[in-house]
Amino acid sequence: MTKTLFLSYDGLTDPLGQSQILPYLKKLSVNVEIHIISFEKKEAFIKYEKDIVDYIGESNIFWHPLRYTKFPPIISTIFDLYRMYLKSLKLNRSIEFSLVHCRAHMCSIVGHYLKKKKNIPYIFDIRSFFPDERVDANLWPQDIFIYKKIYSYFKKIEKEMLFTANHIVVLTEKAKNILKIDAKRISVIPCCADFEHFDYNKISKESILTAKNNLGIPKDSKVLTYLGSLGTWYMLEEMFDFFKVLKVKKPDSVFLFLSPTNPSFILDVAMRKGINLEDIYIKFSPRRELPVLLSISSFSIFFILNTFSKKASSPTKHAELMGLGIPVIANSGVGDIDNIISNTNTGKIIILDENNPYEDTCTNINELLSIDKKMIRKKGIELFSLEVGVKLYKNIYLQLERLN
DSSP, X not given: OEEEEEEESSOTTSHHIIIIIHHHHHHXXXXXXXXXXXXXXXXXXXXXXXHHHHHHTTSSEEEEEEEOOOSSTTHHHHHHHHHHHHHHHHHHHHHOOSEEEEXXXXXXXXXXXXXXXXXXXXXXXXXXXXXXXXXXXXXSOTTSHHHHHHHHHHHHHHHHHHHHOSEEEESOHHHHHHHTOOGGGEEEOOOOBOTTTSOGGGOOHHHHHHHHHHHTOOTTOEEEEEESOOSSSBOHHHHHHHHHHHHHHOTTEEEEEEOSSOHHXXXXXXXXXXXXXXXXXXXXOOGGGHHHHHTTOSEEEEOBOOOSGGGGOOOHHHHHHHHTTOOEEEETTSTTHHHHHHHHTXXXXXXXXXXXXXXXXXXXXXXXXXXXXXXXXXXXHHHHBHHHHHHHHHHHHHHHHTTO
16 A cells, blocks of 8 residues: 655644645545644644544544644744654554655755655645735745745755655646646646535525524525635735625615625725625524535625745535536636636636726626526536546556555
8 A cells, every 4th residue: 555645834724734635635544544744733732633533533534633733933944854854764664655745845854854865756746826915915026035936945855846846736727837847747627516515405495594694694595605824825805896886776775795804804894895894694504504504695795815836726616606506706817716717607707997886787787697507517527526626636546656
């Protein structure tokens, strides 16, 4: 049996770990022994450790959590990666891994050095154009010397990893085209979803009405939803601008946020935009409750900053929404979203720098309401099912196992 070391800087007890990492690995572990090293945040670990252990159960997954450190900045990250490297070496002495699967840039640095020291094949699983993403978000301002040096280091090590990695995974065709790697060494595997969990067929009309009632949303309202955190990348003001136009065309519309973001932040922006706060509903819910709450949606929206780094992005929420048969309204230029929505006719793409960008979509909003849920889900399964992603990862694992 293939013995794989999976490295993640994200915790399994984080929402991302539960939605994006574990579902893949659980299915892969049928034929592969997987050892996971992840960094866990104290509060989430206390709250969800048992859930993760129960989920792993009797599978071929073995979890080796490390405590995440945040302070002091930069130094704590270097310290964490060094601990991950030492832990990997220690585990390898007894297990002798066939390959190392590195999630994102940080962990791929560890994989890069493990290959240098132990010649273990590794996968550079690129989740974003990380160094450019930090600059695009102004988290590494290039007019500050230390951040300029950090960016230069990451671009240098990124180039080395693109050369030394045995296989590279990206989320989008756009990213693949930008990197121009030999086709045999690179695969596109978008963020997939668990379509058994996000399945409108499992949700009754009664449960949807109950959820609406519990939230206080009028029974016949058209519900625009936003799923996920808000912050650096998500264009909340522009989404409210869209809602204002929608409200004129569909006066019975309301805006539901299923988000862990502080409600006061959302409401402050809404007030600044002149939105009636009675039309705004905000709730954070655990993943297990999301399918029912999302099923309240008439349509869903996400606007993401259109930057160079976001050409590598594949929003998980897109796959989850398609699993529930919900039409998506998104802006152009982010990852492969333009092509996906245009080719599948499962939503609307908005070009934000056009004059009156929302008018046409809101005027013809009934077109979105009439899209067949079954068709949206079918297209979603074809593009984003866990089974498709797992099959691609299995093929990569087999390919790299033969190198040993």
